[in-house]
Amino acid sequence: MRILSFQKIVNSQSTSVGIFLFFAICLLVKHNVSQAQISDYSNIIENVSECVVSIVAMSQTPQEQSSQANTTFSRGTGIVLSDNGYIATNNHIVADANRYFVELNNSFVYEAELIGGDFSTDIAVLKIDIANQQTCEFINNVNELTIGELVLGIGSPYSLPGSVSVGIVSNINRSLDTNGQSTDHVLYIQTDLIINPGNSGGPVVNQESEIIGMNSATLQNQTGSSGIAFAIPANVITRVSRQLIRDGVSRKGYIGVEVSPLPQTIQQIQNLGLADRRGALVSDVNINGPAYQAGVRAGDIILTVNRVVVQDDHNFRYMISAQEAGSNIRLSLIRNGSFFSTEVLIEGRLIENPNSN
Known part of the structure; x- marks a missing residue:
């Protein structure tokens, strides 16, 4: 099956468009499921159902040459984070909206406040006025x-x-x-x-x-x-x-380096003094960034972050992004066959949506 697109899962509709119901014919596969398994599913659902909520995000924009506003809706789900009403959901559900509504498991509906959203991780937090909500x-x-x-x-x-x-x-x-x-x-x-x-x-x-x-x-x-x-x-x-x-925002860890995958062949890996293909190759260093100040240079190979092995370049970028601004990390590296380590101060930066206005 050819994969055509990677999509966020959001249900949007306009008041000017009718509601269409789509019915899919599914192939039902018979499974031999024991009564104990069914009971286990029931227990899981019972344990978590109270902290799962439905979310409707509404966007109202003025229409040209009309006194009426065009209203669109995005629908999704949320997870109760705290008993006083903080709720996590996907940022792509709420990012373009200006009003937010949360329906609890008991069918009560609350208007919510958007506390903040983070494009880079697709996480947003809403707040409703409630107490003693199950988490x-x-x-x-x-x-x-x-x-x-x-x-x-x-x-x-x-x-x-x-x-x-x-x-x-x-x-x-x-x-x-x-x-x-x-x-x-x-x-x-x-x-x-x-x-x-x-x-x-x-x-x-x-x-x-x-x-x-x-x-x-x-x-x-x-x-x-x-x-x-x-x-x-x-x-x-x-x-x-x-x-x-x-803070209302989420800053990502930053040290000012660009990294690339390590070479593919065993011979190339051995020539670099490595035992395997784990690690990340430093391809560029911002001379004004904390990594440069700590002695990291292009051509270095980063092996560990705080003694945790770097699996590849993607893994390294994630490890740095997850660090808190103001903290220090210790990198172990190899340069021209020699191993060394250095301590780097983490800076924080906001990741903006490149498609936002």
């Missing part, structure tokens, strides 16, 4: 996920709240390149969950009822969803949401 547990370390692990996706596809799909983890730390724009600020969890418009912002949950990620994007072809979905990992959700709540 969910987030997994501590997404790297402990195993390929093939069963997961559930919960959301509001096609404005159907509480819809659940079941799948497995297909990959972790997946780097994507969408329309020439790097997504190295997020290394995604790949699943085979069935994701449809309105699922954006909804949780991916493991069998311990822990949130492991947030559905954000899917590969699509001419017939719709391909069964390849991508979720923002829990640690990214919590880190970026915390920054948005605190």
Whole structure:
């Protein structure tokens, strides 16, 4: 199957356009599922349902030669972060809107305030005026996920709240390149969950009822969803949401280097004094940046960050992006066959949407 496009999953409509219902004919595959498994699914859903909400983002823009406003809607899902009403969702749901509404599991609807949004990770935080709202547990370390692990996706596809799909983890730390724009600020969890418009912002949950990620994007072809979905990992959700709540923005770690993949052949790797192809090649250094001040130069190969092995150039960019501004990291490098290390101060920078006005 040829993949034609990488798309954010958002359900948009205009008041000037009628509502169309699309019905798909699905092939039903019979599974021998034990009663215990069904009970386990029920328990998971019961544990997390109260912290999953539906979101409607409304945009009103004046129409030329008319006193009426043109109104469009984006629909998605959100995750309750705190008992006092902070909610995480996808930035692409709310980015172009000016009013926001949240529907809880009990069908109560609240108008929400946008606290902040981050284009680079596709995370936004809303706030509703509520107390004692149920929250969910987030997994501590997404790297402990195993390929093939069963997961559930919960959301509001096609404005159907509480819809659940079941799948497995297909990959972790997946780097994507969408329309020439790097997504190295997020290394995604790949699943085979069935994701449809309105699922954006909804949780991916493991069998311990822990949130492991947030559905954000899917590969699509001419017939719709391909069964390849991508979720923002829990640690990214919590880190970026915390920054948005605190500062209204999320700054990404920056040290002023550009990196490239290491050479392909074994001989080239050995000529560089390396045992394998892990690491990132420094291709350029900003002379005004902290890495240059710490002695990093073009041609160096970065091997570890704070003693954690750098897998490749995508992994390195993510590791730096995830650092807090003002912190220090220790890099280990190799230059002309000699190993050395240096400490680098992390600066923070905002990543703007290149397509914004």
